[in-house]
Amino acid sequence: MILFELIAPIVVMFALSFLHADRVRALLALSAFAIMLPAVQLLLQDKPFPLLGDYLIADRLNTYVLLLASVVGAGVALALMTLQRHVQVHPRAYFRFYRFFALFWVGLEMAILSNHMGLYWIGLEMATLSTVYMIKTNATRAAHKEAWNYMIVGAIAISLILFGIILIYAGAKPVLGEEAMYFTALLGAADRIPSPFLFEMGFAIVTVGMFVKMGFFPMNLWLANVERASFYPVAALFSGILESAIMVGFFRFSDVAKIVNFSHLAGFIFVYALLTMFVVAFLIYRAKDFMRLFSLSGIEHMALIALFWTSGGTFAALLHFGAHAFIKPALFLSTGVLESQGRYHIAGALRGYRGLKGKLFWFVVGLLMLAIVSLPPSPMFFSELYGFGSMIALAKSGHHLPAMIAAIVLLLFLLSIIFYRFVELYQSMKYEGEAVEKRVYGSELAALLLFAVGALALLLPFSLAFLRSIA
């Protein structure tokens, strides 16, 4: 029944997108909202809840991620309603966007809910290919070039992931047979894998594929360029949903890798993530437009989540993950208004708003700008505290306390560069430049408020208790 509820809105969305009538626009947005219903229902079920045999199993981790993704999807649908007032978009392209949005959802639900490495990959590939066309809804030369770019680099990243999955499967097949494709079976037999070398090599290739796809070192700018060239809702989808789906896979694979050989996993992820943070912090310092700034900051957060998760700070990683999934798409959606004077007009971007809607808009965006750099009431502040705590706890149990403290000092230094840049930009947006009037529409404001409420809801006692229970 829940499976049907998960699929039905997508089918409706796909079918409606062929009608090309202005009247169905609201219905399309409604169908995106309808995905939230089964996500909430799944949350209330006893876990693990089998959706489709052993293939799709809902546990605490992936229902949480699905819920985040469905809220982001709903927010993006709200913002899409007024897309054509901010940018020039052909009506046909608008409906085509929704057609591929539906395909995107099919792939994502498959990837997020799957307990099967193969299905996870198929879902991810489908989501990747459908976004190629979403980038193309912007009919400019730059968007066209970046669509090709995304197609090629995305295909390489995805192929690396599959290559790694095959190696992992080959490593575990002697003990598990065809069962070796299931994450649960793999986790159960992780200490009995006959060829750990094969598994670790597979894991390394999978991780590199995932990290390339999320823009880690050395591919730091490719995603930022793609998001720059496409319409802002696409960037919101990337940061809020697609990266979440990739992260779920990373969580599952690294859980197995922790058992196989923890010190290799920790060394690999720490070096990779710190290197990424180092490069990204300075790129953020040099960023000159909102899209690239937010995109690079997304890479920073993904690196932190990977670090926290690997250090055993499951709670910290998931809290950070949730906060990022709400705050970042909200900021991406707000760029539609912030950049209405042109791409590089940062000074004065938060000035010139009139009426209740306008005032509420600049207030919420200002708060979100400061929340993304972990100013205290933000969930990110708490997740970073807990995350660094788990890193220290990890080092105490081993013999690497000085190295870990050095790593944390380096991280804090890099985070302070990012913090400085964001606060500087905020001041420039609010106190410099001219006040040119900007229009804010109700649906965008509703989307921003939805995300802001979502981020705050993460701090409620029962959501914190739920996150703690995932570990």
Add this chain to the structure above:
Amino acid sequence: MSAFLTGAFLATLVAALFATRLYRLLMWYALNSLALGLLALLIGSGLNDPALIISGVLTLLLKAGVIPLVLKRLTQRFALTRQVTPDIKVHYAVVLIPAILVFTFYLAEPIGRMVGGNANSVAVAISSLFLALLLMMEHRNVAPKIIGFLMMENALFLLGTTATGGMPMLVELGIFFDLLIAIVVINLLFRREEAVE
């Protein structure tokens, strides 16, 4: 026989790295897929595994037949550049390619002892992955990059067939399905390109 087919797989990929004409590149891709399909049939009939035989037949039909022909038609319809000179000069490539091969065989050495029997094929699959990446890197035009991506897909299949004795049927069909979507998206991208002009 399987050693010969694995060798043919690698040889066609190396030949593709030196190709300077698009149709020649398509031909090497078709031959590469032919070797892969025959290998899957051979191993599949040896293991008596219907799933592997089906995927072998699909490989022969789709990758050695339909996809190269579709790409050729796309090339003609959208008048793509057919003179595709690699950016890496031949005398560097001659050094680089054996270096990659030696490196990957060295990398795969511990794996070979574990998988047993098909050690060479695993090493060839990993080196094909790197060589396909090289093929994507050394060209500026989009069409050879697509062929590089398809070659990479072939390397994945080679690994799937030789290292694991065939993936589960569901996964193989899923991969074929996604490959078809990729071709559709490529077609759409070309068509849009025409609209932008």
